Amino acid sequence: MNGLPLLSLLIAIPLIAGGLCLFLKAERARWTALIATLIDLALSLYLWAQYDPDGAQWQFVEKLPIGGGVSWALGIDGIAMLLIALTAFLMPICIGASWRSIERRVPEYMAAFLLMEALIMGSFAAQDLFLFYIFFEGGLIPMYLIIGVWGGAERIKASYKFFLYTLLGSVLMLIAMIYMVGAAHTTSIPALMAYDFPVEAQRWLWLAFFASFAVKMPMWPVHTWLPDAHVQAPTAGSVILAGVLLKLGGYGFIRFSLPMFPEGSYIFIPLVFALSGVAVVYTSLVALVQRDMKKLIAYSSVAHMAFVTFGLFAMNRQGIEGAMLVMLGHGFVSGALFLCVGVVYDRLHTREIDRYGGLSDNMPGYALLFMLFTMASVGLPGTSNFVGEFLSLIGTYHASTWAAVVATTGIILGAAYMLWLYWRICFGTQRNADAAAMTDLSAREWWLLAPIAVAVLWMGVYPETFMRPMRNDVGRLLTRLERVAPAGDSRLTLGKGAMHMDHGATH
């Protein structure tokens, strides 16, 4: 590589810009934030270009001991690189989405967002266990403020719930981390990923990590903080929450639970599958009856995240790659859907589905893009989510037929609630005069949604771009999981394709 500590820069730029924002007036703070996030995006694209998918597992490695056994150790593999790119891609969009809708205390808002970006980047790049924890947990503070200061009417309750729920999940993980460091005598994540803990210990360690990641993910039944947080958060807050913060849970499973505790993961496959199965069916049904658009999308997030856990714990290539693609795709699509809600919310200041209707007449551009993202969320072939969901379902099928059957109902239910939502908002008669008078997308809104639309289609048509960087890393993870991967009950064999003369057919 080259001499520049790229990953440190990626973290430092938003941090410095965030500090700067606090001393600026509103308009300048907006521009500072936008420029800083765009620089980060450029940097992360450069990172992607420089990343060698066939190279070493950990690239762009930096290490600077701090003392006490901890070091400022950064480094990424393909999986982390993709998630960093996702974060960097969504951040300027978030800043743009808040351009006019946030009027109050703008410099602080921008500072909180930039701090958040720095901490998320840090969590994905950290190669030291405690450094990871500091970044991971630190993300709570800016998100608490974003929900609490700039949120809706019930913002205070939602912000407390978000903070304390996720904190409670994470502290057990900290104890597990301390134990691991004590047992393995290293805080280096790559070293720990190759360390074999005793099976009995793995059970407890796995559960402690699960407590944290399941809340973050979120999995049923610890998902209840998410709808509240989403509904109360400002639009950009929801985008970043759904788009990136939830991915920390999935990333945690890939980076920690699976490679560090393979036996532990194996033991708890039934638990994960059961919870994911309930999540798919139950939260989809809950989404079906929501009257609030954001709540509906929030519940759909829980259902989609269940595909991720299904895929990951299938422990085969299709499952894990599919899970990663679902995460990326969901990052784009749910972010875009929250933006779509934000577009109409900015005009009418209500998220009640019944207050809208027939928007395709007065907002054709909006209806077009909303349609694309709805279809992507449903998993229509040609869009990003199809690839991920399909792969993850195949993976699940390899591991367990019944799990796959339950998981697949999610696709049907997903189509039901998303299409119905779209129908109620964009089609039908225009019942409300104020909704009918709304103007179509502004240039700024086009600029926010169009890049996501391109990404969604790109991923749907040519997923190789996204699968290439992680292929070798998934391979390494699979070698680690080889000894425990479930055999599966589907008895799949490569068909021999009997020759016609073998069974004596005549023409």
Next chain:
Amino acid sequence: MGRFGPVLPELILSIGATALMMVAAFAGRRGSTLVGWLAVALLIGATFALIGAPSHAGPVFEGIVTADLFGAFGKAIIFPAAAVAIIAAHGWFERGTEHASEYSVLILFSAVGMSVMVSATSLISLYVGLELTSLASYVLAAYRRTDERSAEAGLKYFVLGALASGILLYGISLLYGFTGTTAFAGVAAAFGRGAPSLGLLFGLVFLLAGLAFKISAVPFHMWTPDVYEGAPTPVTAFFASAPKVAAVLLSTRVCLEALGPATDAWRQIVIVAALASIFLGAVAAYGQTNIKRLLAYSSINNVGFALIGLAAGGPRGGSAVLFYMAIYVVMTLGAFLCVLWMRDAEGRPIETIESLSGLSQTRPAFAFALFIFMFSLAGIPPMFGFWPKLVVFQAAIASGYVALAVAGILGTVIGAYYYLRIVKVMYLDEPAEPYARTREPVQGALVLLAAIVVSPLGYLLIGPLGALTDRAAGSIF
């Protein structure tokens, strides 16, 4: 000089304090500022006198006190903390009639007492140091004698403190009676000879109960909220910092050095006190409306975490306690200096939490500093307050007390709620009537310094501070 070299800091403070008392007596009220700054200079001088070989001289004066790195580390926290308490009072008492120069002098005497506490290696010097500190503290608590709350705080502190001293003394006399010595080494030897007798155990329990009062660990914490609330704020800042460090360090030395062989006997007591302090400190803080009371419960809660380190035992546990207390003092003093600035338009102090409402909009820098201290006290990363908690949990887990660590860390989540409430009031609520602005550049600089130390930049301290606490804790084994 050679003989007195190891106690040079104490000499500086004792002689200086006596001289300043004379100055105070003759200069009267006019000299108060001068005496204050001279006292600060003495404390800084005494801190610098800690550097160098004499502070590692080992036992001095027939083993009544010792000069080791453990004591020197404690003093290096205590003296600056006492100096901050004097600076904090600057501009506080002027308005009324009561500010006389004796405030600084009392703090100096108290500092001498604390310095004896952290270097005591005999039950007698332990008691003398403790009483010197306490007597000065009783007077300080009642310092604003025209204020009913202050007088009540002083009286309450005195009565309960005297009771605790009695309990402590009873424990000491039992230990002396059953071991025939007051030296820590002798007590340790007595405990080392097989299973301790009932008398020894009684002595141990009473000794620890007396010490628990001084560090305000549950169930001997009752006095803390009332005294913290009633005492003038600079005095509260002092109580929450230096004497607490001295008492915790004294308890650490007593447990690890004098009662080292009886670890199994005291460990269960310390574990119960630690968990009770963490949970009671966290739960009882919920309903508080007065910020000083809240910080009192916060200090009870924090002592619980330090005790987890002590319960872990060994050099590692001792090191964790030292690390914890060093950072705790910075966070607490920073928070109290902020409380000091809560004044209404006429300059009267305000103590309600509601008055902080919307502070982030009226006084952003002030609010941001308090924000850092609150998240740091709560132990939420990326603030540096997270690290000392990690260190004590590491010590506990290394000694095999995983359940203790889990219980403790759940306590941090409960505690996080009320620290979060302060942040909520400052950042999420609508602005209340703004505070009067104070012109105290030195205090401002101290708050800035404290905020930098407990901000994420503090992680740079892990290496040097960790090495220092390891060596300091190693010196008592």
